[in-house]
Amino acid sequence: MTTYNYKHLYYFWAVAKEGGMSRAAERLGMAVQTISTQVRELERSLGHQLLKPAGRNVALTAAGEAAFAQAEQIFQLGEKLPDVLSAITASPKVVLRVGISDGLPKVAIPRLLAPALSHGNLRLECHDGEFADLLADLALHRLDLILADRPAPANDNVRVYSHTLGHSPLQWFGLPHWAKKWDDAPGQGPATLPLLLPTAHSEVRLRINHWMERNHILPNIVGEFEDSALLTTFAATGMGIFPAPALVRSELTERHGFVWLGECDGVDEQFFLIGSERKVMHPLVKEVLEAGVLI
Secondary structure (H helix, E strand, O other): OOOOOHHHHHHHHHHHHHOOHHHHHHHHOOOHHHHHHHHHHHHHHHOOOOEEEEOOEEEEOHHHHHHHHHHHHHHHHHHHHHHHHHHHHOOOOEEEEEEEEOOOOHHHHHHHOHHHHOOOOEEEEEEEEOHHHHHHHHHOOOOOEEEEOOOOOOOOOOOEEEEEEEEEEEEEEEOOHHHHHHHOOOOOHHHHOEEEEEOOOOHHHHHHHHHHHHOOOOOEEEEEEOOHHHHHHHHOOOOOEEEEEHHHHHHHHHHOOOEEEEEEEEEEEEEEEEEEOOOOOOHHHHHHHHOOOOO
């Protein structure tokens, strides 16, 4: 029976996850030479080469692919052990690390996470960023889930799932002084008023563009924003009107002083939860999923 050191296996797993010795050494706080030596010890004990050069980085051999698949299961379970024990023993805090796609309306996040937020011992960590960057962090288990406006793209190298949380009709909002101008142009408000819109990186922007084309609207776009919170901030200055899902209507009107202007008929904002496929699912992610469609 072949014996090997699990610490050496962990170093190999870290190198494979990070794609190189230097990044693995940085992640583990160790010297590159130390990491390299430990991986070579593992290869000697197993009798197979696991890594091969790939430019400045390394790639997995066929044997390395098989070893990595086993190591992934072992260390994923090990990483989640503290969370599992915390949930069982009601420890002071259960950490939930959430990635939020930058185009998603920020005021909608508490509603989407409502099942998890009711947990009395929650410590929530939210990370806002580009969709591709968040997917990379999810693959490295730096995040427990992602909230986004689109499902994850198909990728044989990354085992994730996309769960539809629901959708919400898009509506137009603005400060009160825009309401009269909207009413003075029935059905043509978005054509006569300055618009603040999400940039094309947002999934909903394409649907808004199609809506304006169908309604023969030539928009006066005065601002485009990747971050929805920044869009709302500029809308609060009176710069223009903006679209937002009906889901957050009460938050916008009651807390932020905006007024509802009208519908963006036939256009919905979509919401997805993206998680990584693990042997043991984070208990709070499971609660959000089991709540079903939220909208």
